[in-house]
Amino acid sequence: MKTVVVLFGALLFCGGASAKPVESAASLLARARATSGGDAWDAIVGLSANGTEKASGLSADWRMDVDLRDGRSRQSADFGVVRYAEGFDGRDHWRQDASGGLHNLDSAFARTATVTDAWLARRGWLRRDAAGAKIGAMAMRNEGERRYAVLTATPQGGQAVELWFDPASARLERSVRTMPISIVSVSYADYRKVDGIELPFSIITRDDAGNGDDIVELRTYQTRPNASDSDFARPSPPDDAQAPAAGTTVPLEFTRYLVVEAKLNGKGPFAFILDTGGHDIITPDVAQQLGLKAVGSGTSGGAGEGTMTQADVRVGRFEIGAAVMTDQHFFVMPLQYGTIERGARTPLAGIIGLEVFERFGTRIDYRAKTLTLRPRAGYRHVGGGVPLRMTFSDDQPLVEVGFEGKRGDFALDTGNGGSMLVQHLWAEKQGFAQRLKSGVELVSYGAGGASRNWASRVDRFDIAGQNLRHLAARYAEDKHGSFSSRTEAGNIGSDVLAHFTLDFDYAGGQVWFEPVPGWTPPPFDRSGVRAYKDRADAFTVALVGEHTPAAIAGVKANDEIIAVDGVAATQLSGDDWFHKITQAPGTSLALTLRRKGVESQAALTLRELLP
The missing domain is CATH 2.50.20.10 (Lipoprotein localisation LolA/LolB/LppX)
Incomplete structure (x- = not known):
C-alpha cells in the first residue's frame, strides 16, 4: 500500500x-x-x-x-x-x-x-x-x-x-x-x-x-x-435475509467480547466476535476449511496504527439461529493471534458486524447473554428504554453523549471488550488531555496492532439519561488508525454498554438503551503488566508499569510468561489472563517467566492501580 x-x-x-x-x-x-x-x-x-x-x-x-x-x-x-x-x-x-x-x-x-x-x-x-x-x-x-x-x-x-x-x-x-x-x-x-x-x-x-x-x-x-x-435514488436493500416473525434468540458468550456462534455453508458452528464497529470477517484458516478461494489483495486497519492484508469471498449461506442470510460477502483477514485465540478452545473464526445489524432488528441482552434478531421489514422497538439517534461518518454508529460535562460523538463498539476510549484531538480541544494522560500507562491491541494509551477514572459520563460515575477511560494518542480520529470524541466499549440492554434499529437510525441496575464493570488490572499472546505457549510482556506489583516482582518488558499458578500458557487464553490479574487485592500470582531462553519464577501480589 x-x-x-x-x-x-x-x-x-x-x-x-x-x-x-x-x-x-x-x-x-x-x-x-x-x-x-x-x-x-x-x-x-x-x-x-x-x-x-x-x-x-x-x-x-x-x-x-x-x-x-x-x-x-x-x-x-x-x-x-x-x-x-x-x-x-x-x-x-x-x-x-x-x-x-x-x-x-x-x-x-x-x-x-x-x-x-x-x-x-x-x-x-x-x-x-x-x-x-x-x-x-x-x-x-x-x-x-x-x-x-x-x-x-x-x-x-x-x-x-x-x-x-x-x-x-x-x-x-x-x-x-x-x-x-x-x-x-x-x-x-x-x-x-x-x-x-x-x-x-x-x-x-x-x-x-x-x-x-x-x-x-x-x-x-x-x-x-x-x-x-x-x-x-438509493438502491433497494438486498433481499437476502430472513428470520421468523417473532425473531430468533441465540446465546451470547460475554467475558470481555461478545461472542456468538454461526454456521457457514452448513458447516460449524463457528464462534465470532459480534462487533458493531466491524464487517463480516473470516480468517484464512476458516476460508480454507470451507473450501473458499479468496480474491483481491487489499489492506485494512482498525484500532492501532498498523494495517493487515484483506481479501474477499462470498459465502452462500450464513446462519445465526433461525436467521438466514444468503450470498454474503466476507473479508478474509489474518486477525492477530491474540484476537482469536481462546487458550485450549478452538480459536474464533472472525468477526460479524455491519452486515447483520443492517439486515435485522438486533437486541443485545448482556445480562441474559442473548442475541435476538428480528425481521427488518416492519420492525418496531418493543419495550422501554431511551432511544438515541445513531449517525455515521463511515460504517460505525455514533451517538452523542456527555463526557465530563462536554458533548461529543462517541462510537458504539461492541467489539471493544473493555473501557471507553477518548480520542486525543477531541480531548485537547476540551482541555482534558493533560489530566487524562496522567493516568496509568497501558498498551492495547486491535486490528491495527498496538495502541499506547493511559487509563484514569471519569467523574461523569452521561448517556441515554443515565449518569455513570467513576468509570475507567483510556486516552489514546495514536497518529493513525481508528483511535486517531479528528472528528469523534471517543469509543464506547463493554464497560459502559453492559449497563444496558441494547436494541439496534439501523434502518430507523436509532438504538434504545434500557438500563439494567446492578452492573459493575470488571476491575481494572491490578498487576501492572500488559501482556499479549502471539503464539500458543507464552504471553509476551509488552509493558511493565513503574512501581507496580509486576515491576516489584522483577517482570520486564519482552519477558515471556509461560505459566501462571502452575497452569501452562497453552491452556490459558487472554480472557483467563485478564481474570487472573483482576482478582482481589492481596492475591498472589506465581509466574513462570522465560527471558532470553532462561526460565525463572516470580511472585507478584495484586493491588489497586486505578482506585
Missing part, C-alpha cells in the same frame, strides 16, 4: 523588485473555466461516465452520474465478489458498501463533507463566483520537479478542500481533503474534450492511512441537457 507523498509542500515566493507577482485566485479560476470549456458548461445539466476501477487487486465496471446544477451524484462499482454504491440525492448521502446493506452518512462531519462532495461533483471551481465558496489566496508550491498553484476552497456550510492546479494550463490536477483518520488526495489527469468541455479520463485516489491506490480509468463521458431523480 502506498502513502500520500508530500501533500503540503513549502510555500515559495521570490522577493525583490523584479519578482513576478503571484496570480490572484480569481484570475486562476477564470483561466481554469476558460481552459475547461467556458460557457459550454452552462448548457450541460447531466453528466455520466463509464470506466474501469482498480483497487485492492480487483477490477470493476464503474459508473458515475452527476447533476451539475446541485451536485447530486451516484457512483457504483461491481468487482464481482463485492459491489459498492454511494450517492447524494439532494437530501441524503447514502452508502452501500461491502456489506450490501445501506445507511446514511449523516454525522456532523459527514454533513459538511457532503456539501463539499456536491460542490466538487458539480465542478464548483469552474462556476461563476465559485458557486458561493470562500476562496483563499493562491500560493505556489513545489513537489519534486513539479510546481503547482494551490488554493483552498470552502463551500458554504462545507469542508475545506485544497485545489492544486497546473499553473500553465490552469487544469485541476489534484484535490486534497482532511478526513477523520486520513488525508485523502485525488489526482486528475488525461484531460480530453467532450462536447465542448474538458474532462479527466484518469482519476486516482490515495491516502496516508496505508490503503492502496484506487484507480479509475474512464472509457466514455456523456453530457445531457437534463438529469432525472432516478439517477441518484
Whole structure:
C-alpha cells in the first residue's frame, strides 16, 4: 500500500523588485473555466461516465452520474465478489458498501463533507463566483520537479478542500481533503474534450492511512441537457435475509467480547466476535476449511496504527439461529493471534458486524447473554428504554453523549471488550488531555496492532439519561488508525454498554438503551503488566508499569510468561489472563517467566492501580 507523498509542500515566493507577482485566485479560476470549456458548461445539466476501477487487486465496471446544477451524484462499482454504491440525492448521502446493506452518512462531519462532495461533483471551481465558496489566496508550491498553484476552497456550510492546479494550463490536477483518520488526495489527469468541455479520463485516489491506490480509468463521458431523480435514488436493500416473525434468540458468550456462534455453508458452528464497529470477517484458516478461494489483495486497519492484508469471498449461506442470510460477502483477514485465540478452545473464526445489524432488528441482552434478531421489514422497538439517534461518518454508529460535562460523538463498539476510549484531538480541544494522560500507562491491541494509551477514572459520563460515575477511560494518542480520529470524541466499549440492554434499529437510525441496575464493570488490572499472546505457549510482556506489583516482582518488558499458578500458557487464553490479574487485592500470582531462553519464577501480589 502506498502513502500520500508530500501533500503540503513549502510555500515559495521570490522577493525583490523584479519578482513576478503571484496570480490572484480569481484570475486562476477564470483561466481554469476558460481552459475547461467556458460557457459550454452552462448548457450541460447531466453528466455520466463509464470506466474501469482498480483497487485492492480487483477490477470493476464503474459508473458515475452527476447533476451539475446541485451536485447530486451516484457512483457504483461491481468487482464481482463485492459491489459498492454511494450517492447524494439532494437530501441524503447514502452508502452501500461491502456489506450490501445501506445507511446514511449523516454525522456532523459527514454533513459538511457532503456539501463539499456536491460542490466538487458539480465542478464548483469552474462556476461563476465559485458557486458561493470562500476562496483563499493562491500560493505556489513545489513537489519534486513539479510546481503547482494551490488554493483552498470552502463551500458554504462545507469542508475545506485544497485545489492544486497546473499553473500553465490552469487544469485541476489534484484535490486534497482532511478526513477523520486520513488525508485523502485525488489526482486528475488525461484531460480530453467532450462536447465542448474538458474532462479527466484518469482519476486516482490515495491516502496516508496505508490503503492502496484506487484507480479509475474512464472509457466514455456523456453530457445531457437534463438529469432525472432516478439517477441518484438509493438502491433497494438486498433481499437476502430472513428470520421468523417473532425473531430468533441465540446465546451470547460475554467475558470481555461478545461472542456468538454461526454456521457457514452448513458447516460449524463457528464462534465470532459480534462487533458493531466491524464487517463480516473470516480468517484464512476458516476460508480454507470451507473450501473458499479468496480474491483481491487489499489492506485494512482498525484500532492501532498498523494495517493487515484483506481479501474477499462470498459465502452462500450464513446462519445465526433461525436467521438466514444468503450470498454474503466476507473479508478474509489474518486477525492477530491474540484476537482469536481462546487458550485450549478452538480459536474464533472472525468477526460479524455491519452486515447483520443492517439486515435485522438486533437486541443485545448482556445480562441474559442473548442475541435476538428480528425481521427488518416492519420492525418496531418493543419495550422501554431511551432511544438515541445513531449517525455515521463511515460504517460505525455514533451517538452523542456527555463526557465530563462536554458533548461529543462517541462510537458504539461492541467489539471493544473493555473501557471507553477518548480520542486525543477531541480531548485537547476540551482541555482534558493533560489530566487524562496522567493516568496509568497501558498498551492495547486491535486490528491495527498496538495502541499506547493511559487509563484514569471519569467523574461523569452521561448517556441515554443515565449518569455513570467513576468509570475507567483510556486516552489514546495514536497518529493513525481508528483511535486517531479528528472528528469523534471517543469509543464506547463493554464497560459502559453492559449497563444496558441494547436494541439496534439501523434502518430507523436509532438504538434504545434500557438500563439494567446492578452492573459493575470488571476491575481494572491490578498487576501492572500488559501482556499479549502471539503464539500458543507464552504471553509476551509488552509493558511493565513503574512501581507496580509486576515491576516489584522483577517482570520486564519482552519477558515471556509461560505459566501462571502452575497452569501452562497453552491452556490459558487472554480472557483467563485478564481474570487472573483482576482478582482481589492481596492475591498472589506465581509466574513462570522465560527471558532470553532462561526460565525463572516470580511472585507478584495484586493491588489497586486505578482506585
